[in-house]
Amino acid sequence: MRWRSAPRLRRSRRSEVRGAASSTSGSNPSRGPNSDNSRVATVRETVEIEAPIERVWAVVHEDFPNAGKWSSNLEKVEVLTDGPTRRGTELRYLLITPGGKQELEVEHTTVTPGKTVAGRFVKGPLKGDWKYSYSQREGRTRLTYTMDYGPNGFAARLFFGIIERQLPSDVAKTMKSLRKYVESGRGPRPPKARK
Structure with missing residues (x-):
């Protein structure tokens, strides 16, 4: 009896996988499912929106209560820190995924208004x-959104292949939805510049 290998899945152009640091020896005991030395995936999506940066910025980085209106799989966003969006701002995203509800917390490390x-x-x-x-x-x-991510925890490592296949299409859907949302005139308007 002859064994056939499973067909390889092709990755989309927007998603790539980079292996973590690898050992030149035959085996690497630190590369098990419980190690922190796991693979990393990248997703990158760009969208052009018929609106000025200030308007898009206000929707994405200031109007958190309405983020679920344009972001796929998002139930709500909780702001965990006080004040405007700045370095150190922390948010909790409540996501609806095929595996159930998930919480994801992020911290802002760079905030350059109108740029990054x-x-x-x-x-x-x-x-x-x-x-x-x-x-x-x-x-x-x-607007370009880039994410370099890997699984965090044993359960996430088990299901990372599913996450890795699903996330690029979710990000693309979210960016298209954001464009439609902003171009329809919904969301906050940035304050008018003083003369």
């Missing part, structure tokens, strides 16, 4: 970093 917001996952099924990058041309906003 970046941070890291601090609690939940994922570990890694995320970043929103903004640019503007002729009144249109180009």
